[in-house]
Amino acid sequence: MAVASTTQRTESLTGSQSALGRLDLPRRLTLLAAMIVILLVFLVLGFVAWNGTRIFFAGFGLADILSTTWAPTADPPQFGILPFIAGTVGVTAIAAVISTPLSVGLAIFMSEIAPRWARNIAQPAMEVFVGIPSVVWGWLGITILVPCLRTNLSWAGFNVGFSWFAGSLVLSLMILPTITSISYDVIASVPHEMRSGSVALGSTRWQTIRHVVLPAATTGIVTAIVLGMMRAAGEALAVQMVIGNRPVMPTGLADPLTTLTSQITLDMGNTVAGEPWNEALWTMGLVLLLISFAFVLFVRRLSRRNSYQ
């Protein structure tokens, strides 16, 4: 009945091997670009591990390195890096302690409480916050924070200047936007039905936050804190500028100490490649690298556990 007005096409639907290959070419080329990242991991790990283990071939044993005495100019020199590791751990831990309530509170505020206009201020503010360069934080610490601590805490008998506390305080501000924005994402993604379920039972907003939202978001918030600590442990300049840089085991919050990053920043320019002092700094770099990688693997475990729930 109907007229066959399209001429039947007889051209082949098939393509030659080369046509198939051509269609696959973009995938291969883009894969090549993506694999550069893998190469970078191997390069960084390789270079740092190579230089970071050389000190063990220069007559220093593991016990020498894992001692508490850092005296590179003494005779014989001593390269115990425990003070730096302890310093990094201590400064990071206190920073997390200060920052966590602030950032998680802010995240809850932004997700659960803030009206639209307040969120429209808080969110861009966090983006600007995270963008402030670390030297600016350091400079702020030197010119404002340390003098401020000195004058305001001296009456209590503390002599807090360049110190553990100052370092942790600066770091806590630096990692605040990191913890806040990740926690915010996690809290905001708690399903709406869970909240309405609680509210429908007559719970107040605070009860809902405490007993429904926060428990559901716990793993994610822990991840956020760990990522914040990762940033704190790797931060160099801001810490170095306010911490006092005394290469001893941490004694008290009001006392100066030093960290892995600070010491590398300070000493690298004063040493020559090949001398043990320089190699010890590389070893500290290796320790930092391994700490960071450990954080990443820990976070991966956390998020995998989270996805099972």
Added chain:
Amino acid sequence: MTGNRSLIWDRVATGVFWILATFVVAVLGAIIVHFLLASIGTLSLEFLTSSPSRTELGGVGPIIWNSFYILVLTLLITVPLGTIGGIYMAEYAGDGRIPNLIRLSQELISSVPSIVVGLFGLALFVIAFGWSFSALSGAMALTVFNLPLMMRLSEQAMRAVPQDERDASLALGASKWQTIHHVVLPLAIPGIVTGIILTAGRIFGEAAALIFTAGLSTPSNYDFTNFNLADPRSPWSPFHSATTLSVYIWKLNSEGLGSYVRQIADASSAILIIAVLLFNLGARLLGRTLQRRSTGSR
């Protein structure tokens, strides 16, 4: 009444959260205002353009030049590579072993502290490649952690493109690559541009990775008529030693020389903060404009 008490607690909690949020935003505001005020009297067009000086206030002209030079160089390397890598991750990678290895690598590289990236750059670019302390060494060091970031951002921008658009293109007989080129990429560009600007802000402020790669020398008397790219004295050359603004602040502080350190560092910090604000604002505005243009008027 328990009902009453829980209502009171709810009020208290709400109040505490408001105070907390106000406090944090106020701290940020105070920091910005502090630096703006502290830079009054120093920050001027002359300060922005003249060379540093040992005896007078001088300026940061060449240093700002270096900051932008390294920024542009880094973006020239990371934007194309990152976007191409992002295409693979968004459009071709499935759940296989290699894509997962790439994802793990992205996370690992992003986690490396910038001071360690600096050490790596010192060993590889400065010493092994013999590029010495130069803009190129610095840009390559920044590439190390900016590349995975750029890849991630462009991947996210492309994943945000609705599957409908891809299906429509494929159903019209376009190949996968044509679909990516003519549909996915144009739609992802607003997101990618926003990402570029935000990472640019981070590159601009980075210091720790540059101290041991881009150099610490105080630049002066740049001869902008010297276009010999192989000459390390030319400000156009990727091999010129390139102290950036962030590094300069750190250097001023650690050397503590000169009577104008405070003014110069305050003003430089103000410049960095203004740059961060501009980058953020720019990312928002440009992203929005491009978005509007690409979706057409309704």
Added chain:
Amino acid sequence: MMSMENEMAIAQPVAKPVPQSATPPIGIQVEVRPEATESVAGNETRIAVRDLSVYYGAKRAVREVTLDIPANAVTAFIGPSGCGKSTILRCFDRMNDLIPSARIEGQIVLNGQDIYAPNVLPVEVRRRVGLVFQRPNPFPMTIFDNVAYGPRRHGQGDKKALEELVERSLQRAALWDEVKDDYKKKSGLALSGGQQQRLCIARTLATEPDVILMDEPASSLDPISTLKIEDLIHELRERYTIVIVTHNMQQASRVSQMTAFFTVGEDRAGYLVEFSPTAAIFTKPKEQLTEDYVSGRFG
């Protein structure tokens, strides 16, 4: 698989429409339009489906479907949700290739060529077989660029030829009169829902396909836009082979000459129950299942 020559040889001479009995035997009143009674038995077979099974991973979604889609006619796929009618439709232009776990058995033969043969390029198949989606999805470009998208990707670089092709496609899609003033400036997204769907049809026509697949093309449209689309389908039948999936039986009866009824088996896989001229499906189906479905007793 049968070769094309055999198909032609087997094809019956053109038969006159079977006169319809005045009262349909079953409860539901489905208006049977003249087009539905038109016999297409003489038309050549455009797509021959042989023992088609579709799997998602280990699960079989469609079981052993065999049917011949006649050229220059409208074939409707109806059936309850989950019966695999859209899945089968998407096999015809290899869109299910995009789902990594999808796999097919059996053959789909377009113009004598097995479209799942190892060296067939899906891109070539999709050029010959257009697909119109459930929800209109124009690109965020001008109307002109939307229609020109396919030809441009296929290497049509000549500006004048492109302009003619775009205009002709918009005319055939019955959209030309509404957009001719500003189609080079106006975004495809600025059109109404019904216009967008006709734009999507025009976009498909511009690639000059043999077959147009439509996956519930009017399900997101208002009644007036739906009627326009149905009228358009009538006209397009002259030049193209059309397969339309619809959940709306009235629509099937209004637009199609052949209807295939699918349902879900106990193994949760869809299968073909009956493939007959549309008038027969709605008035005297061969199978009890079909009768139950079209009379509203099921699904």
